Amino acid sequence: KKKSGLCVCPHQHFLPLSALLIVFAADIISTVEFNSSGELLATGDKGGRVVVFQREQESKSQPQRRGEYNVYSTFQSHEPEFDYLKSLEIEEKINKIKWLPQQNAAYFLLSTNDKTVKLWKISERDKRPEGYNLKDEDGRIKDPSTITSLRVPVLQPMDLMVEATARRVFSNAHTYHINSISVNSDLQTFISTDDLRVNLWNLEITDRSFNIVDIKPANMEELTEVITSAEFHPQQCHTFAYSSSKGSIRLCDMRQAALCDKHCKYNCSLLLSVVDFEEPEDPSTRSFFSEIISSISDVKFSHNGRYLMTRDYLTVKVWDLQMENKPLETYQVHDYLRGKLCSLYENDCIFDKFECVWNGSDSVIMTGSYNNFFRMFDRNTKRDVTLEASRENSKPRAILKPRKVCVGGKRRKDEISVDSLDFSKKILHTTWHPHENIIAVAATNNLYIFQDKVN
Amino acid sequence: MLGCGVKRKWSCLEELEVEAEQDGDEGGEDELLVGPSRSEMSRLQQRQVVLGLCLEKLQRYQVGMELSLRRSVLLINTLRQIQEDMRSDGVGTCSPDVHPDSCILRDDFREDMPVTCPGCAEGDGDNLSLSPPASPESPSQEANSPPDQQKPLPAATVSAFSDAVNAMGYLSDFALDDIFEDIDTSMYETSDLTSAWASGSLWPVSVSLWADEDVKMRPPAHSSPGSLQSCLMDLNELDHIMEILVKS
Numbered sequence: 001k002k003k004s005g006l007c008v009c010p011h012q013h014f015l016p017l018s019a020l021l022i023v024f025a026a027d028i029i030s031t032v033e034f035n036s037s038g039e040l041l042a043t044g045d046k047g048g049r050v051v052v053f054q055r056e057q058e059s060k061s062q063p064q065r066r067g068e069y070n071v072y073s074t075f076q077s078h079e080p081e082f083d084y085l086k087s088l089e090i091e092e093k094i095n096k097i098k099w100l101p102q103q104n105a106a107y108f109l110l111s112t113n114d115k116t117v118k119l120w121k122i123s124e125r126d127k128r129p130e131g132y133n134l135k136d137e138d139g140r141i142k143d144p145s146t147i148t149s150l151r152v153p154v155l156q157p158m159d160l161m162v163e164a165t166a167r168r169v170f171s172n173a174h175t176y177h178i179n180s181i182s183v184n185s186d187l188q189t190f191i192s193t194d195d196l197r198v199n200l201w202n203l204e205i206t207d208r209s210f211n212i213v214d215i216k217p218a219n220m221e222e223l224t225e226v227i228t229s230a231e232f233h234p235q236q237c238h239t240f241a242y243s244s245s246k247g248s249i250r251l252c253d254m255r256q257a258a259l260c261d262k263h264c265k266y267n268c269s270l271l272l273s274v275v276d277f278e279e280p281e282d283p284s285t286r287s288f289f290s291e292i293i294s295s296i297s298d299v300k301f302s303h304n305g306r307y308l309m310t311r312d313y314l315t316v317k318v319w320d321l322q323m324e325n326k327p328l329e330t331y332q333v334h335d336y337l338r339g340k341l342c343s344l345y346e347n348d349c350i351f352d353k354f355e356c357v358w359n360g361s362d363s364v365i366m367t368g369s370y371n372n373f374f375r376m377f378d379r380n381t382k383r384d385v386t387l388e389a390s391r392e393n394s395k396p397r398a399i400l401k402p403r404k405v406c407v408g409g410k411r412r413k414d415e416i417s418v419d420s421l422d423f424s425k426k427i428l429h430t431t432w433h434p435h436e437n438i439i440a441v442a443a444t445n446n447l448y449i450f451q452d453k454v455n
Numbered sequence: 456m457l458g459c460g461v462k463r464k465w466s467c468l469e470e471l472e473v474e475a476e477q478d479g480d481e482g483g484e485d486e487l488l489v490g491p492s493r494s495e496m497s498r499l500q501q502r503q504v505v506l507g508l509c510l511e512k513l514q515r516y517q518v519g520m521e522l523s524l525r526r527s528v529l530l531i532n533t534l535r536q537i538q539e540d541m542r543s544d545g546v547g548t549c550s551p552d553v554h555p556d557s558c559i560l561r562d563d564f565r566e567d568m569p570v571t572c573p574g575c576a577e578g579d580g581d582n583l584s585l586s587p588p589a590s591p592e593s594p595s596q597e598a599n600s601p602p603d604q605q606k607p608l609p610a611a612t613v614s615a616f617s618d619a620v621n622a623m624g625y626l627s628d629f630a631l632d633d634i635f636e637d638i639d640t641s642m643y644e645t646s647d648l649t650s651a652w653a654s655g656s657l658w659p660v661s662v663s664l665w666a667d668e669d670v671k672m673r674p675p676a677h678s679s680p681g682s683l684q685s686c687l688m689d690l691n692e693l694d695h696i697m698e699i700l701v702k703s
Contacts, residue, residue: 177523223528225528226524288533291533291536351523351525351526
């Protein structure tokens with residue numbers, strides 16, 4: 001086996017990562033998602049496009065060279081639309097992509113913009129039928145009178161073609177902007193969530209959805225809270241959670257709902273048993289921005305289904321589903337911003353919505369920050385690291401160097417001061433391979449795929 | 456629309472924040488003197504800066520693009536919190552001792568200050584009057600100090616608040632939403648406060664946000680809280696407060 005030539009010191013590096021692929025995209029990347037096997041990585045962008053990368057099968061001749069990701073399929077998922085009733089433009093930006101677990105040779109994913117969810121089928125074609133009776137090789141229709149004998153068309157090999165077709169369009173169910181979608185573990189249903197409502201769909205039925213959560217008040221003037229994200233439990237098909245702009249999480253059990261006839265329209269009086277997760281506020285830290293920074297931007301169940309992770313503006317929290325009065329763990333992402341909240345409010349950065357993600361074994365959590373930094377926290381060792389997604393620091397096969405923000409006092413040579421952080425470079429979207437230490441990070445127009453090196 | 460541009464120097468807002476942090480433990484001595492401590496002043500300065508930004512963000516919207524409901528709700532909640540904070544500080548009460556001229560708020564909102572803090576806008580912070588009531592030190596940079604509190608509100612103010620209401624997209628979305636859903640008659644309920652709003656009262660924002668609190672605050676001597684008469688009296692009382700809050 002070849003030596004890498006670099007010394008990988010396990011004590012210095014939390015998780016040694018090096019760049020596997022850097023892609024400059026045509027537009028701002030708005031979502032990234034590995035599929036459940038990690039073989040595919042989907043990205044959605046502001047222009048409504050989806051680009052899917054596929055991992056190369058590892059070749060026996062070069063075993064130390066890990067499978068690389070290459071472009072597999074590109075398609076236009078959503079187009080800009082115009083809502084004539086409200087005289088408003090509907091953005092084509094892809095807010096979320098969720099994969100369905102693979103059941104046959106084709107791949108299926110759900111992609112959504114603000115208003116419409118679509119189910120896409122991605123399939124390969126490497127053969128085509130030839131020898132038609134009624135049309136010639138160019139596709140022109142033959143004159144039937146010229147046909148003297150019949151033959152059976154034969155499948156001939158052709159260059160591999162990957163095609164994406166829209167199999168379902170789930171529309172007209174959301175008055176407000178869709179912020180999340182989540183596929184149920186039953187593989188038959190999914191939920192789509194906007195600011196005020198959570199709707200349950202059957203993947204086969206597009207003209208009907210069941211509204212299972214509605215927090216719209218009778219008088220909109222009384223509105224003080226919106227739903228920011230929702231996700232199904234990974235194993236319990238009757239359980240889902242949703243987060244709010246006030247920093248609370250609600251765990252809902254639909255088992256009451258299962259008794260109802262599936263084909264009847266639900267009312268808002270549907271009873272769900274709910275458990276509210278909320279940490280009491282610390283009055284000593286209250287400021288005018290307390291509510292905004294407590295707004296949860298992402299909620300994710302752990303793979304084992306025992307924990308919930310939430311991301312608010314300054315922290316990531318891990319909650320035990322059995323304990324709703326306070327989080328199990330709280331991690332500071334960039335607490336040095338606490339003294340800068342007024343400026344971040346002024347330039348709107350305080351409204352940024354960061355996502356968070358678990359690794360496959362639920363031992364490490366990751367989330368993004370500014371200046372193209374992203375942070376990882378090891379829940380067992382309590383170690384954390386700050387890494388940067390930038391071309392200068394991501395030479396091929398070079399281990400990423402941990403970064404450090406200087407919060408006061410003398411700045412060391414490699415540190416960066418808070419005042420020098422670039423707030424236009426934010427990492428909002430990240431995803432982690434379900435089994436391996438391969439991560440994908442979206443930094444505005446750039447997609448970075450990092451992996452750990454094992455020799 | 457995002458203000459997150461390229462790397463930029465921090466605005467002087469952080470100086471306020473740093474001051475506030477530094478002065479957190481001070482103030483014991485200052486409280487013996489007339490006026491609030493430095494940390495209190497920083498907090499008040501920050502409050503009015505945030506208030507100004509809040510109103511500005513609510514008014515600023517792109518035609519043709521739907522507002523983010525989450526953002527609107529967070530902004531309005533912040534606005535409510537600031538108004539609550541102001542009320543608990545005694546700002547806006549109609550005590551004759553409180554002259555709006557001596558109020559910090561008025562000075563700062565007379566300036567055109569979308570971004571810079573009052574200290575920077577005026578060149579130095581000394582002109583801000585710190586003490587309430589009988590301060591002879593009315594800031595002199597205001598050549599056109601209003602002679603009294605009860606001026607009628609200028610048209611610009613009215614439109615500013617109308618714009619703010621328009622910017623609260625979800626309030627107008629609400630009407631359209633109902634065309635296809637259950638008929639919601641909450642807008643037509645016989646509450647005098649909301650009818651005052653619906654009839655084109657000058658301060659839709661103030662009525663909808665302050666109405667309930669005003670009912671609670673009213674001394675018992677007043678007529679019943681729900682009457683139109685008391686509502687209109689409230690609106691007059693709010694005159695000078697609106698004058699304070701809105702840039703002319």
